[in-house]
Amino acid sequence: MTEQAHRIELTVNGTLHVADAPARRLLSDFLRHDLGLTGTHVGCEHGVCGCCTVLLDGEPVRSCLTFAVTVTGRAVTTVEGLAAPDGTMSPVQRAFQKCHALQCGFCTPGFLCTVTALLRDTPHPTEEEVIEGISGNLCRCTGYQNIVKAVHRAAALIAEEAR
Amino acid sequence: MKPPPFGYRAPRTLDEAVTALADADGGKVLAGGQSLVPLLNMRLAAPAELIDVNHVAELDTLEADGAGVRVGALARHARVERSATAARVQPLLRRALRHVAHPVIRNRGTVVGSLAHADPAAELPAVLALLGGHVEAVSVRGRRVVAARDLFVGPLETALADDELAVAAFFPAAPPRTGTAFAEIARRHGDFALAGVAATVTVDGDGQAEAVRAAFLGVAEVPLVLDLTEAAASGRLAEHVRERIDPESDIHASADYRRHLAGVLAQRALAKATADALAREAP
Numbered sequence: 001m002t003e004q005a006h007r008i009e010l011t012v013n014g015t016l017h018v019a020d021a022p023a024r025r026l027l028s029d030f031l032r033h034d035l036g037l038t039g040t041h042v043g044c045e046h047g048v049c050g051c052c053t054v055l056l057d058g059e060p061v062r063s064c065l066t067f068a069v070t071v072t073g074r075a076v077t078t079v080e081g082l083a084a085p086d087g088t089m090s091p092v093q094r095a096f097q098k099c100h101a102l103q104c105g106f107c108t109p110g111f112l113c114t115v116t117a118l119l120r121d122t123p124h125p126t127e128e129e130v131i132e133g134i135s136g137n138l139c140r141c142t143g144y145q146n147i148v149k150a151v152h153r154a155a156a157l158i159a160e161e162a163r
Numbered sequence: 164m165k166p167p168p169f170g171y172r173a174p175r176t177l178d179e180a181v182t183a184l185a186d187a188d189g190g191k192v193l194a195g196g197q198s199l200v201p202l203l204n205m206r207l208a209a210p211a212e213l214i215d216v217n218h219v220a221e222l223d224t225l226e227a228d229g230a231g232v233r234v235g236a237l238a239r240h241a242r243v244e245r246s247a248t249a250a251r252v253q254p255l256l257r258r259a260l261r262h263v264a265h266p267v268i269r270n271r272g273t274v275v276g277s278l279a280h281a282d283p284a285a286e287l288p289a290v291l292a293l294l295g296g297h298v299e300a301v302s303v304r305g306r307r308v309v310a311a312r313d314l315f316v317g318p319l320e321t322a323l324a325d326d327e328l329a330v331a332a333f334f335p336a337a338p339p340r341t342g343t344a345f346a347e348i349a350r351r352h353g354d355f356a357l358a359g360v361a362a363t364v365t366v367d368g369d370g371q372a373e374a375v376r377a378a379f380l381g382v383a384e385v386p387l388v389l390d391l392t393e394a395a396a397s398g399r400l401a402e403h404v405r406e407r408i409d410p411e412s413d414i415h416a417s418a419d420y421r422r423h424l425a426g427v428l429a430q431r432a433l434a435k436a437t438a439d440a441l442a443r444e445a446p
């Protein structure tokens with residue numbers, strides 16, 4: 001039996017993509033398999049680890065808990081879309097690099113998307129707001145201290161560059 | 164991990180949605196997907212058909228007035244949590260929502276979905292039960308109101324029929340001279356609680372507690388609402404709570420530990436709710 005395919009139109013990082021996929025296609029798999037955007041990582045596939053986090057119309061969501069067909073017509077930003085068109089890394093990406101906020105990098109795409117939205121909504125977060133903000137993302141390598149530092153550093157970079 | 168195949172419908176109106184539910188044999192509603200999709204990914208559920216209500220704009224509502232807060236089926240946890248009006252009318256809602264999963268999960272998960280899912284360790288069913296709220300359900304057979312005390316039947320089980328869509332939940336406003344509080348213990352912030360309690364305390368003109376009620380989560384199959392007015396006055400609050408509950412042991416915590424937590428959390432929540440009542444009283 002062939003499964004029914006649904007037409008899915010998704011604007012990803014500013015480019016409209018159209019593909020046919022079954023309803024059960026997770027947004028994470030749609031990005032990775034159908035569109036070849038493998039920057040979005042997949043760890044637990046039940047919402048716990050956070051590494052699949054992408055921005056849906058600017059809001060961070062778990063792509064492993066969202067069906068692509070549900071969000072047809074909407075805009076998604078993945079880790080591939082965070083840098084400027086000329087390849088200059090975003091302040092959040094640069095802060096993560098500078099502060100050694102990654103080791104293996106598996107969790108990093110999810111952290112970058114989560115923190116990008118966090119700092120947009122809360123440009124000057126307190127320590128507590130940072131910890132709450134990243135509490136849904138797991139990292140098996142860094143011990144989190146450098147990630148917390150990177151979030152503060154990114155906030156400072158964004159403020160500096162806005163001047 | 165990949166979900167099993169299922170039929171899929173994405174209705175645009177409430178009428179289409181309830182018709183689709185009535186037509187489907189083994190259909191399930193898909194709201195925020197933050198509980199249902201993990202179950203599908205792990206293949207613990209295999210519904211024949213999903214009725215995706217995410218495109219039914221008329222369900223995307225949030226209203227608050229003197230009587231209470233009415234949360235439409237598509238209002239995400241995050242929207243309700245952020246609403247200043249909802250927090251003014253019923254502060255317990257925001258207090259509890261801060262304990263529901265992580266901020267990113269709250270961007271998709273819905274309040275009504277959480278009630279329909281009826282996890283015994285979830286925060287919102289306890290809040291609805293404590294406040295004496297209700298859910299409005301619609302099917303092709305008509306519309307009915309299901310009171311919280313009738314809604315929660317067992318773990319992950321509600322009184323909603325297979326063809327019924329919960330269109331909204333109503334959380335009554337805090338009465339005068341009443342304070343609220345929420346307290347829970349989880350392994351990590353954002354995890355499901357080992358035990359938790361939502362409490363309301365009403366004080367009299369002299370600032371003495373005249374009505375004390377609490378709803379417990381994680382210690383019974385459904386939210387457990389207790390009138391603690393006498394127990395609080397007797398000074399045996401924690402003991403009284405421990406005598407009244409019969410929690411289960413699982414890999415997260417033993418029954419004894421849960422019983423212990425329930426007593427401690429009740430004391431904390433009552434103290435906070437009393438302080439809240441007095442602060443609301445103060446001019």
Ligand SMILES: Cc1cc2nc3c(=O)[nH]c(=O)nc-3n(C[C@H](O)[C@H](O)[C@H](O)COP(=O)(O)OP(=O)(O)OC[C@H]3O[C@@H](n4cnc5c(N)ncnc54)[C@H](O)[C@@H]3O)c2cc1C
Nearest residue numbers: 047192194195196197198199264272273276277279285329
């Ligand atoms: C990592 C993680 C941690 C979490 N931690 C917590 C926590 O600490 N506390 C907590 O309370 N929750 C927690 N959740 C669950 C979360 O709150 C869900 O959002 C919520 O339980 C379900 O809402 P939903 O909109 O996502 O529903 P869905 O997942 O779409 O649906 C859940 C169930 O309810 C039914 N349903 C949904 N909407 C309706 C409707 N309108 N009418 C009839 N039936 C309906 C569905 O058919 C399904 O059976 C967590 C989830 C994750 C992934």
Ligand code: FES
Nearest residue numbers: 043044045050064
């Ligand atoms: S892969 Fe989505 S949260 Fe882990």
Ligand code: FES
Nearest residue numbers: 103105139140141
């Ligand atoms: S850097 Fe390896 S998991 Fe975070």
